[in-house]
Each structure stands twice: as C-alpha cells, then as structure tokens.
Amino acid sequence: MSTSTLPLMEHFYTIQGEGFHTGRAAYFVRLAGCDVGCVWCDVKESWDANAHPQININNILEYVKDAKAEMAVITGGEPLLHHLDELTSLLQQNNIETNIETSGSSPLSGNWNWICVSPKKFKEPLLEVIEKANELKIVVFNKSDFEWAEKYAALVNENCILYLQPEWDKAEQVLPLIIDYVKQNPQWKISLQTHKYLQIP
Numbered sequence: 001m002s003t004s005t006l007p008l009m010e011h012f013y014t015i016q017g018e019g020f021h022t023g024r025a026a027y028f029v030r031l032a033g034c035d036v037g038c039v040w041c042d043v044k045e046s047w048d049a050n051a052h053p054q055i056n057i058n059n060i061l062e063y064v065k066d067a068k069a070e071m072a073v074i075t076g077g078e079p080l081l082h083h084l085d086e087l088t089s090l091l092q093q094n095n096i097e098t099n100i101e102t103s104g105s106s107p108l109s110g111n112w113n114w115i116c117v118s119p120k121k122f123k124e125p126l127l128e129v130i131e132k133a134n135e136l137k138i139v140v141f142n143k144s145d146f147e148w149a150e151k152y153a154a155l156v157n158e159n160c161i162l163y164l165q166p167e168w169d170k171a172e173q174v175l176p177l178i179i180d181y182v183k184q185n186p187q188w189k190i191s192l193q194t195h196k197y198l199q200i201p
C-alpha cells in the first residue's frame with residue numbers, strides 16, 4: 001500500500017510535555033481520523049478525516065525540516081488508522097526521530113524510534129501494538145483505573161516504561177492516589193502534562 005498523502009489537522013513545533021520524552025523539542029503532526037470515540041476527548045474535531053486537507057508527506061517533511069526539529073511526534077486522532085510506513089521512512093531518512101502516540105487500537109504500521117501506547121476503554125489496544133510499546137501511558141480518571149492499568153502492564157515487553165498520568169481535569173482528586181500507588185508499585189512512574197503548566201500547545 002502506498003500513502004503519499006495524509007489528512008492533517010494541525011502541525012506545530014513545541015516541547016513534548018508528557019511521558020518519556022518530556023522536555024524535548026518536538027514537531028507534532030496531528031493526523032485526522034479517529035474511530036475510538038472517547039467521551040471526554042478534547043480533540044473531537046480530529047475525528048472526521050474528511051474535514052481536513054490531504055497533505056503530501058513531502059510537505060509534512062518540509063514542515064519538520066523548516067523548524068529544524070530533530071524529533072517528530074505523530075499523533076491524532078488515531079494515527080494508526082493510516083498507513084505510516086512512507087511518512088516515517090521519509091522522516092528517518094532525513095535523520096528525524098519518529099515517535100507515535102496511539103491508542104494501539106488499529107494495526108501497527110510505520111518505522112518508529114519510539115512507540116507510546118495510551119490505551120482507551122472505548123476501543124481496546126491490539127496485542128500486536130501493545131507488545132511493541134516503548135512506553136505505556138495510562139490516563140487515570142479514578143481509583144478503578146489502577147486495576148485497568150495493570151491489565152495492560154502485564155502485556156507489554158520487559159523494557160517498556162510504565163506511566164500513570166492524571167487526567168487534567170481530575171488531577172486534584174487523582175494525583176494523591178497516583179502518588180500513593182507509585183510509592184507502593186515503583187515499577188510505575190508519574191507523567192504530568194507539563195505543557196499545560198507551561199501554557200504551550
């Protein structure tokens with residue numbers, strides 16, 4: 001399959017605010033299209049791929065190169081709804097690291113330097129994706145999410161880094177629970193949405 005264009009909702013150069021690469025400059029490429037349907041989704045305008053322009057992958061490369069970014073984060077929407085081999089190969093050929101942020105609910109494509117899987121309850125991740133995750137990021141809304149997090153931690157590879165991240169609007173209530181949980185279960189780390197504190201995209 002050849003994919004020379006992809007539906008692009010937005011793209012911008014910023015600082016990765018969460019997870020393993022927190023604090024690193026990153027070019028975000030937000031692809032449109034999502035079939036997961038999280039009720040609390042804060043980028044619902046990304047769901048309909050047809051509402052966004054199809055952009056040639058060479059143009060996407062140029063955006064990243066023009067910014068002089070060393071790392072691209074491909075996100076969505078759900079980026080794995082698209083075949084990403086061509087885009088990621090092109091980026092890597094130009095010495096740009098390729099990271100993906102995915103729910104893992106569609107088959108894996110692309111050549112990745114880093115795979116972050118953040119499972120969603122509305123469409124569960126596929127085993128073939130979760131097994132390849134470098135980073136498992138569980139967004140915690142309430143107490144019951146710790147059990148849910150462990151279900152996926154049991155499926156990842158032994159080098160995968162485990163993160164619990166408070167849902168932004170629930171942070172005040174769940175952060176104390178997360179702190180306690182990580183102290184009791186130190187294989188987990190805390191991820192915070194630092195870009196929101198920094199007030200950057």
Ligand code: SF4
Pocket residue numbers: 034035036037038040041042043044046076077078103120
């Ligand atoms: Fe929104 Fe992401 Fe859930 Fe899709 S997977 S509905 S983009 S939060």
